[in-house]
Amino acid sequence: MSLTVYNTQTRGKEPFVTLKPQKVAMYCCGVTVYDHCHLGHARSYIGWDVVRRYLQWRGYQVHYVQNFTDIDDKILNRAKAEGNSMEAIAERYIAAYFEDIRRLNVLDADEYPRVTEHIESICSLIQSLEEKGYAYAVEGDVYYSVRQFTEYGKLSGRRLEQMQAGASRRVDLNNSERTKQDPFDFALWKAAKSDEPAWNSPWSKGRPGWHIECSAMIRARLGEND
Numbered sequence: 001m002s003l004t005v006y007n008t009q010t011r012g013k014e015p016f017v018t019l020k021p022q023k024v025a026m027y028c029c030g031v032t033v034y035d036h037c038h039l040g041h042a043r044s045y046i047g048w049d050v051v052r053r054y055l056q057w058r059g060y061q062v063h064y065v066q067n068f069t070d071i072d073d074k075i076l077n078r079a080k081a082e083g084n085s086m087e088a089i090a091e092r093y094i095a096a097y098f099e100d101i102r103r104l105n106v107l108d109a110d111e112y113p114r115v116t117e118h119i120e121s122i123c124s125l126i127q128s129l130e131e132k133g134y135a136y137a138v139e140g141d142v143y144y145s146v147r148q149f150t151e152y153g154k155l156s157g158r159r160l161e162q163m164q165a166g167a168s169r170r171v172d173l174n175n176s177e178r179t180k181q182d183p184f185d186f187a188l189w190k191a192a193k194s195d196e197p198a199w200n201s202p203w204s205k206g207r208p209g210w211h212i213e214c215s216a217m218i219r220a221r222l223g224e225n226d
Helices: 039-057 073-082 086-103 120-132 211-223
Strands: 003-006 012-013 022-029 061-066 135-138 140-145 185-191 206-208
Touching: 022 039, 022 211, 039 061, 039 086, 061 211, 073 086, 120 135, 120 140, 120 185, 120 206, 120 211, 185 211, 206 211
Parallel strands: 022 061
Antiparallel strands: 003 012, 135 140, 140 185, 185 206
């Protein structure tokens, strides 16, 4: 019996066809390591583990990648509150993740890339978006221009007027994000404050925004066409 999957974009079931015969590359967005995992994390990783196991049972060779976001506002806030380092906070909750997930019998991923290991790849992707007119720099920050991409929202099936700017709580619409051209634009690169970890970039010493990280790690680990 042939395998079919639901295509979010077309809103229908379609035959499952891989780019390479009997090989599947899977990427799952991993945890931001600022706290212990919760039930929603368990649901997600058990679900994708079931998918991975099923594909393997069907005879596919699966390469499964799951990242750790180890630089983020929430991690920095936790580190500041505890008088600790970003690295120490990240390592603590990465260890806690593995303790929890192995109790649930979830198989390890083949790779666990970290954001801090992919700063160069992230900058390269941001530069590409900037060159194509989808991103713009302001005072050391770089934002994605949502309205420049006319098909934005086609996977979720939601229009911009149905969305709420800042719902992720990763933006401050009154302060650090005031330079955006549109409230829906989101940060790809953030100029660092004086007490924050920072990396060199074409725009400023800073750090990546949350939204760009997985896209860059997917390209770095699985290639642009995988």
